Amino acid sequence: MLQRIASKTRTTCPYCGVGCGLVVRRAAEDGAVSVAGDPDHPANAGRLCSKGSALAETLSLDDRLLHPLVNGQKVGWDTAIDLVADRFAQTTAEHGPDSVAFYVSGQLLTEDYYVANKLMKGFIGSANIDTNSRLCMASSVAGHKRAFGSDTVPGTYSDLDSADLVVLVGSNLAWCHPVLFQRLLAAKAARPEMVIVVVDPRRTMTAEAADLHLALKPGTDVALFNGLLAHLAASQAVDGVFTAQHTAGFDAALAALDGAGLAETAAVTGLPVADLNAFYDLFRRTGKVVTAYSQGVNQSSAGTDKVNSIINCHLYTGRIGRPGMGPFSITGQPNAMGGREVGGLANQLACHMELDNPEHRRIVQDFWQAPRMASRPGLKAVDLFEAVRAGKVKALWIAGTNPVDSLPDADRVRAALAACPFVVVSDVARHTDTTALAHVLLPAAAWGEKDGTVTNSERRISRQRGFLPLPGEAQPDWWIFAAVGRGMGWAEAFAYRNAAEIFAEYAALSGFRNAGTRDFDISAHAGITRDAYDSLPPFQWPLPAAGQPGIDGEKRFFAAGGFFTPDRRARFVPTPFRPARGATDERFPLVLNTGRIRDQWHTMTRTAKTSRLMAHIAEPFVELHPDDAAACGIAPGGLAVVESAHGHVIVRADITPAQRPGSVFVPMHWTDQLSAAGRIDAVVNAHTDPVSGQPELKFTPVRVRPFAAAWHGFALVAARPSGLATAYWAVAPVKGGGWRIELADTTTPEDWDVFAGELLGSTGAADSDMLAYHDGAAGQHRYAAFRDGCLSGALFVAPQPVSAARNWLIGRIGQKVADPRDRLRLLAGRAGEAGADHGVVVCSCFEVGVNQIATAIAQGCHSVEAVGAALQAGTNCGSCRSEIRKLINARQQLQNAG
Structure with a gap:
């Protein structure tokens, strides 16, 4: 495959959903790569987080999968493709299309996703293709569709600049979306009257920067926002014109608020009445409000109701679609949005069309000239792997993800794969806990080698461009899916020569029989040429073809209604509070919460390659409140066993008052490649949201005990x-x-x-x-x-x-x-010389340790800016600024106490 490699390449970061632009340079003499933020990209304006800043250090071929392998033996591509095509064809012929499945990833580019979905839903004839975005944003998708009639994110990042109140719900923005967090802090610095409220059981680094932190009981977000809606209704804080002209169903939503009074809400959420009053009053009297939410909302057995309880408050006050206003879903993966746009979830079709809509099925089938279109939604992630375990799915293709570590009840997932008759894994890494169970391994192109597009949280589509040659026999994921499609007999439908042809087809489908009836439309790029695709600048959708209906130039939705329901009205959705499934008891008295840490990504196949990113936190840990640690007999820095009815991990204890009593936190990243017993999803229960199918990754009853080490x-x-x-x-x-x-x-x-x-x-x-x-x-x-x-x-x-x-x-x-x-x-084991031991790394960008920062504070650096001037810490990506501020505050409190 011919590749055009430039010495300077504009591309997009492969980590979170912020979608930062990058400028990558390759030295002519030795090919060395440097990565910097793209100052012209609207998502980040040149800023990068610690992970993005270290990308050049992750490009080694260590542990790369470079050749197709069948049962561990190297084979040629023709042999591997023929085997996969024959086994999938044979399995569908003998057992029907639903006996096979794909499980794909938000790490794929949109073009990869598109070809995979076309192959499975339009040609194999099953909707059994789901994505690890099911673990990330499925509840947002479902909540948007219930309220708006479509999976539409109404706002843009600029709303964070102009909002007067920003409510962050279930989002550790400082660590999980650092560039967006620094943008928010910059807006607050420019307008100190802006108020930031953080809703999170943990006092995260995000909460350290908040004006108000609501440390509610885990799983009670619906009660909090039902209480807010009840308060707004009692205060008549309604936008009567907006609700009358553009919404429906408020009476039913109001009727579901039984028990949402202030005292009842305080009892359910565990929040002081004074804090609830302060929050509710802020929301009531502030016109420009953005409620930004992430995994703490979505990863719940009530995730969809959490989303709709937030949206209800914005619909009632008409705070949606205008500058500085609206509910805002912050996506976790680099292309979770792109996957949603091409129908990457098992209950969707491409271009935001729906599988259960006969007219949408006809549109897609006619456009694709598909021989056997899937007629009903497929299996969602958790159910899909349960079907594998039960023997109903007999051939499974996993692309770009590691479900043995990332899915809940992960040991059960491992057992399911071990029993599956035919498992294909296309990936970048040779050794993962999932590749160990594959019959066929297919070498995929990695970031830096592949071309395509990704969509960020504000609906902005950006190009990801290759700047490295394909190593070994690695190929782009779209190439692999298309080759199998041709091998199964559909040569004409999968005759793509490059990613530009796929994007052009996808753009054309988005406008096919649309005429403004669907939100997603990028048909202005239908028929885009290879050269135009190569130079494509970032753009927000919708971008319809000339003469087709669109929205205003600011790319916001719904300020004047125009929802995508049959009557074009938004729906208030009743969201009666229901406790999280799997209550604590005497055997498992604590609630386990899982999530990300600052410098790591997913299961660390990329980030663990660089020592800089491993220096901040080098081993798996559990956060416990001091009271819980004392009750469990856990000493600071000791080892602890965290166990549920499903499994256990052994992790380092971090005892901190930042953790809410009764709750513990363990990061999601560690695998059997980097730890003996750190796979936390082996502990997590497999409860799911009944609407979205998203698993409950934030509420598993556990117990904690000391690890009896000799x-x-x-x-x-x-x-x-x-x-x-x-x-x-x-x-x-x-x-x-x-x-x-x-x-x-x-x-x-x-x-x-x-x-x-x-x-x-x-x-x-x-x-x-x-x-x-x-x-x-x-x-x-x-x-x-x-x-x-x-x-x-x-x-x-x-x-x-x-x-x-x-x-x-x-x-x-x-x-x-x-x-x-x-x-x-x-x-x-002691330095024995002043200043030699820098201590645990706080600033990964400049490798500045806690002892250095403590010395600077003792010498008179009493602000984050002063520490930065002395040590550079916090002056690049800003991810560590909250930690530096916390150290300064601790020093001041100690001095005040003395």
Whole structure:
């Protein structure tokens, strides 16, 4: 496949739904890549987060899948494609189209998604294609459709600039969408009268910047917003003209508010009456209100009702579609929106058409000239894998995602795949917990190698452009799906030569028999040429062909009605409060919440390649409130077992008052590739929202107990370890090469010298020597290994979690250490010199540690800006600014208390 590689490429970040533009440069002499924010891209205006800033460090071919494999053996593409096509054709012929399925990803580009959906829904004839966006935004889709008649995000990012009140619900924007968060803070700095309210059980870094934090009980968002609607109704804070002309169903929604009085709402949510009053009054008297929400709303067994309870409040006050007003769904993945637009969910068709609408099916079938159009919605993610387990789905193709780690009740998912007769995985990474179960592995192109488009949270479509050649035999996902389509006998329908042809077809379909009846229309680009596609600038939809109905130039929907229901009126949706499924009890008294952390992405196949992103948090952890930790017998920094009725993990304890009593938080990222027992979705229950099918990832009853370790260890090694047999381990790459390992076990090695030699790779090495210290009575053992006079590894063992200057030690790996006193200092694990130990990394962009920041604060840096001027920390992406502010506040509180 011919690729045109430029020395300077404008492309789009592959992480969250903000959709930041990038400028990538490749040096002519050595091909080295640098990545910077695109100052001309409207989504980010040049700003990047820590993950985006480190993208160039993730481009190695380490662990890349580079060739097709069948049962672990390398084969050619023709052999692999023929096998996949034959098995899917044979399975559908023998058992019907619903016996096969695709499970795809928001990591795919829109063109990839389009071809996959065309193949499954229009040619194989089943709607059994779902996406990991089901875990991300399905409740928003369902809520939008119930209220608006379409999956339409009404507003734009500029609404955050002009709003007077921004309500962030279930969104740790500071860590999960940092560029958007910094935009919000900049708007507040320019207009200090702006008020930010954060609704979240945890006091996240986002909440640290809020004017009001509502730490409600998990799962009670519907009660909170029902109470708000009741307050607005009692106060007659209604936009009577808007509701009369453009809405329907308010009386039914109002009737569902029984028990939504102030006292009742306070009792259900656990919030003080004064805080509820303050929030409700703010919302009532503030005209320009944006309610931005994310996974804390969507990932719930009542997620769709949460979405509609928010929308109801905006419809009642007419605060929608105008500058600075509206409900705003902030998407999690880079192309979750693009996937929704092409019908990536099992209950959708391309271009926001619906599977259960006969006219929509006819439109798509006629356009595609499809031989056997799917006639009913397919299986949603959780149900799909249950059907695999039950033997109903006999051939499954997984593309660009890792469901053995990301789906709830993940051990059950693993068992389902292990029992499936035929599993195909197309991916970038060779070794994941999912690829281990595949019969066929197909090497997909990665970010930096593939061409296509993505859509961000404000409906802005941007180009992702390749700037690296395809390695090995890797191919774009659309190419792979199209090749299988041709192999199954549909050569003409899948004869695409490049991504531009797919985009042109997709754009044409969006305008086919539309004439303003559907929200999604980009038919202005129907028939786009390859050159025009290559130079396509970012644009927001809708963008209909000339002469077709559209909306105003600001690209907002619904300010003057025009909803996509049959009567063009929005619907108020009754949302009676119902508690989350799976209540806590004496056996499992705590509520587990899962989510992201600042510097990691999904299951870390990309972000774990760079030591810079692993330096902030290097191992899986559980956040507990001090009261819960005391009740469970968990010590600060100790190891804890978090277990439910489904499974357990072993993770490090982070005891903090930022966590709500009765709740715990564990990040979603760790897998069996990087930890012994960190797959938190093995613990999560598989309850789903009855409307959206989105799983409940924020409410699983659990218990927490100490991990009974006989010893704890910290090690530095030159090569990535394999075959670690301890009950607990977590590995991470370190700067300059090598790996760090946290270790613990319930049994003690028979010979520590043997254990250390094998772990550090020093056994039998002629050019190495080992320095050791033993205190058998205290249970302490320390080793420093040297090769050619340079530190090549270290191991520290103690009965309790090891206390050592980890980052200082990491900085010594590979360095010459000749002075015996310096070697003894290494063996002690202490820097022994002022300023040498920078502490845990807070600012990933400039690798600034907590000790450096603390010193700067002690020396008079009493603002985030002052710390930035002294250390650069917080001056690039801004993701760490909330943490720096928290350190400053803690120092001031300590001084005030003294």
